[in-house]
Amino acid sequence: MxxxxxxxxxxxxxxxxxxxxxxxxxxxxxxxxxxxxxxxxxxxxQGEITGYHAHTKSIEGHNISAYFALSFRPLIRDLIQPLVNQTPEIKLAHYISGDIDLIVFVNVQSMARLTDIRVEMDRWPNIDKIVTHMCLANAVER
The missing domain is CATH 1.10.10.10 (Winged helix-like DNA-binding domain superfamily/Winged helix DNA-binding domain)
Incomplete structure (x- = not known):
């Protein structure tokens, strides 16, 4: 439209x-x-506006964000999507083109939980590679 x-x-x-x-x-x-x-x-x-949300204040030192860039060999979305859906700390997930198959944004309360999620992802079917990108600061949030 x-x-x-x-x-x-x-x-x-x-x-x-x-x-x-x-x-x-x-x-x-x-x-x-x-x-x-x-x-x-x-x-x-018409789906141009899909929802409304509120941003919440994070507690300094208790709000950790990261992106995981995941590659699969082969990628079978039907196997991966339920695993993405069952992890509440995953706030965004996009299947993308290029060398990376899936990019996932997570927001957790501790490094231990971030590590747990990373370990869980290592067990996902057909996982080939995971690269973790820690968020250092927000440049813009709309």
């Missing part, structure tokens, strides 16, 4: 602050409240 400039602005505003009221958005995009409400509903119905 192609988004016009109003839809693009509405989405950008909601990405920045999902709690913005329809009135606030309508003032910023110069459309009526009903037009903005209709556009938001259409964007949700």
């Amino acid at each position: 192609l988004l016009d400039r109003f839809d693009q602005k509405i989405v950008a505003l909601l990405v920045e602050d999902a709690r913005l009221s329809v009135s606030d958005i309508s003032r910023q995009v110069n459309l009526s409240r009903s037009a903005v409400a209709d556009r938001i509903k259409r964007l949700e119905d």
Whole structure:
């Protein structure tokens, strides 16, 4: 679906602050409240807006994030997907092109739990290689 400039602005505003009221958005995009409400509903119905979330404050030193880059030989998604789904600390997982088959973002409370997840992944079927990338700082979070 192609988004016009109003839809693009509405989405950008909601990405920045999902709690913005329809009135606030309508003032910023110069459309009526009903037009903005209709556009938001259409964007949700068409899957352009897939949800809203809140960011929570992390406790310094108790919130560890990392990416795991996984390669499989061969990759059989039907075997891997249930394992991804059963690990609640996995916050994002993307099958990607190139030398890496799956990139996984995890957020854990301790290095011990990060190690446990890494050890569990070593047992996943057809795993060929895992590379761990520790997150040092957030550059942007939307």
